[in-house]
Amino acid sequence: MGSNREAVRRGDVQAASTTLEYTREVADRVDHIYEKMRSVVPQIEWPVFAPEIDEILRLKAERKAVILAHNYQTPEIFHGVADIVGDSLALARRATETDAPVIVQAGVHFMAETSKLLNPEKTVLIPDLGAGCSLAESITPADVRRLREAYPDTPVVTYVNTSAAVKAESDICCTSGNAVRIVESLGADRVIFIPDEYLGKYVATQTDVQIITWKGHCEVHERFTPQELIDYRRAYNDLRIIAHPECPPEVLAEADFVGSTSQMIGFVREEHPGRVLMVTECSMSDNVAAEAPQTEFVRPCNLCPHMKRITLSGIRESLEKLGPEVSVDPAVADSARRAVERMLEVQ
Numbered sequence: 001m002g003s004n005r006e007a008v009r010r011g012d013v014q015a016a017s018t019t020l021e022y023t024r025e026v027a028d029r030v031d032h033i034y035e036k037m038r039s040v041v042p043q044i045e046w047p048v049f050a051p052e053i054d055e056i057l058r059l060k061a062e063r064k065a066v067i068l069a070h071n072y073q074t075p076e077i078f079h080g081v082a083d084i085v086g087d088s089l090a091l092a093r094r095a096t097e098t099d100a101p102v103i104v105q106a107g108v109h110f111m112a113e114t115s116k117l118l119n120p121e122k123t124v125l126i127p128d129l130g131a132g133c134s135l136a137e138s139i140t141p142a143d144v145r146r147l148r149e150a151y152p153d154t155p156v157v158t159y160v161n162t163s164a165a166v167k168a169e170s171d172i173c174c175t176s177g178n179a180v181r182i183v184e185s186l187g188a189d190r191v192i193f194i195p196d197e198y199l200g201k202y203v204a205t206q207t208d209v210q211i212i213t214w215k216g217h218c219e220v221h222e223r224f225t226p227q228e229l230i231d232y233r234r235a236y237n238d239l240r241i242i243a244h245p246e247c248p249p250e251v252l253a254e255a256d257f258v259g260s261t262s263q264m265i266g267f268v269r270e271e272h273p274g275r276v277l278m279v280t281e282c283s284m285s286d287n288v289a290a291e292a293p294q295t296e297f298v299r300p301c302n303l304c305p306h307m308k309r310i311t312l313s314g315i316r317e318s319l320e321k322l323g324p325e326v327s328v329d330p331a332v333a334d335s336a337r338r339a340v341e342r343m344l345e346v347q
């Protein structure tokens, strides 16, 4: 990685011209990419995205970088520049498989931290260090220590939507895609499940293990109400409702299917519903709609303000400057990594 940094210092890596233009050459290189997002990105926007995408692809090759993008990223990122897309579990797994010396995380900070934990020797970039998460904000390492005192000899299962410092206080991590499996893998009668209260309550409906929850919530998913789902169902009698388990229990009770973002995408791919409502962050519907023309998406639009801090120009700048870089406090890195790796060992 040092060589990349030296290259920046020497000015070997060509910075983009200050104004990127949609020239004939740019069109020849990247217009084919537009086909992947034609149904969700208006044609009038393409001349703005195309030169950014062209420049990112050039910088990515020069830096030998990969872009890991979460399912909530906007279509021009998700379909335009990402090398690997997925839910938190898939991104964590795929982060262990890449040989690229530079990882750009198109997602929120805890995701980039997980990539760094699993790739301590690589440069992990996040275009905006302020891309946080209300769940990660909801709990501190001291809170976890207090929970352990209150419930002695009870393992701590920590959702990956947390800081590395909180992960370091935990026995094992989980994602929304494997939470039930992880809880049951411990063979305990009772677990402390942090920090998402609603995911914890959902897990409790799927297992006999007693779940002690914390009071963290996702600011995007907690806004959905059962009444809006009931109203949508009344409006469209063929509607399939699929929801993320970060939603409140009364909302999940109205859903036909509950799963992680990738499991929700899998539902659309396998079931080919005529009409679907994805009860989650709204860019997901755009990303899936681009590849599912047979399905009509009903879109209540709840945006994650943190995910939306990641933009094409931010990705381009982070590749140009090799920053901002994500680092993990060495005092917590080994323990946090152990909790993530223990999760990845559970099949």
Ligand code: 13P
Pocket (backbone or CB within 6 Å): 071, 086, 087, 088, 089, 161, 175, 176, 177, 218, 244, 246, 259, 260, 261, 262
């Ligand atoms: P997934 O792991 O299901 O993609 O969820 C991550 C997330 O932040 C959902 O809000």
Ligand code: SF4
Pocket (backbone or CB within 6 Å): 108, 132, 133, 134, 135, 161, 218, 219, 220, 221, 246, 281, 304, 305, 306, 307
């Ligand atoms: Fe965090 Fe919710 Fe945003 Fe996911 S959608 S990153 S849980 S605030």
